[in-house]
């Protein structure tokens with residue numbers, strides 16, 4: 104784990120000392136948008152037109168942020184249009200790697216050894232963390248974006264003319280409600296588990312833990328009244344929450360000490376997780392080998408023995424009580 108400074112890799116863990124033991128996630132810096140006609144998106148430059156086989160997605164199957172983009176690639180039938188490479192779950196002194204002996208697919212574009220080489224290919228003097236997911240433009244040989252919440256919005260709509268898939272997970276009339284729930288989920292749950300797990304003071308940990316379980320209680324109450332986060336249709340908000348929930352009992356409960364209750368004990372949340380898991384195409388985007396191996400093996404300051412737990416055994420294919428959504 105580390106970062107690039109002027110294009111040179113430095114092995115360094117997150118700095119929590121300067122922030123009262125709290126983990127603070129940095130903003131992703133590369134924020135261009137692929138659009139249907141190549142015009143500029145809400146941020147960044149123009150020139151990234153949606154074209155078949157022009158873009159490549161670098162992901163980790165362990166990472167909840169990258170998982171969102173894989174889900175949208177699947178839901179929006181983009182698999183024949185956007186190629187992918189999968190990094191190894193082991194994120195050690197050189198950061199994400201393409202070690203095929205350690206479960207990586209290899210880098211299909213450049214045969215690189217490490218993910219940081221993709222960032223320096225984009226900018227030889229790059230400074231910053233080397234995160235996944237990354238959306239790469241094969242035409243201009245540069246990174247389009249390294250922000251998952253924006254990559255899924257591009258996938259949601261920019262390629263519709265190529266795929267004919269017009270399912271909309273961020274419909275204009277629901278955008279306000281979706282943004283609102285995303286806000287609660289992002290700060291307290293998606294990032295909340297990391298704030299608990301990476302905290303280096305008791306106070307910072309307990310604060311994150313309390314915020315996390317309060318937010319889960321809110322979600323549990325909401326899911327008692329309706330099938331999904333924003334009514335009866337699946338939206339982006341559900342997929343953003345799902346990638347954290349599916350990792351919860353296997354990783355965050357133990358490794359990140361988010362152990363008030365496993366999600367299996369929340370009647371509505373557990374049914375909801377199964378409904379999303381069983382949605383066509385989704386189960387094949389979930390890989391518990393990568394997920395467990397990444398966290399338990401890579402975070403040596405949290406788990407110095409690097410032993411990967413054998414359990415838990417949870418059957419996500421069991422029946423659920425959510426209504427099946429047609430169309431989306």
Ligand SMILES: N[C@@H](CCC(=O)N[C@@H](CS)C(=O)NCC(=O)O)C(=O)O
Nearest residue numbers: 131166168232233234235249250251
């Ligand atoms: N804001 C980014 C966050 C991505 C992110 O933090 N990914 C993690 C993996 S789960 C990563 O690559 N971390 C490496 C690091 O922080 O050095 C997004 O949502 O795309």
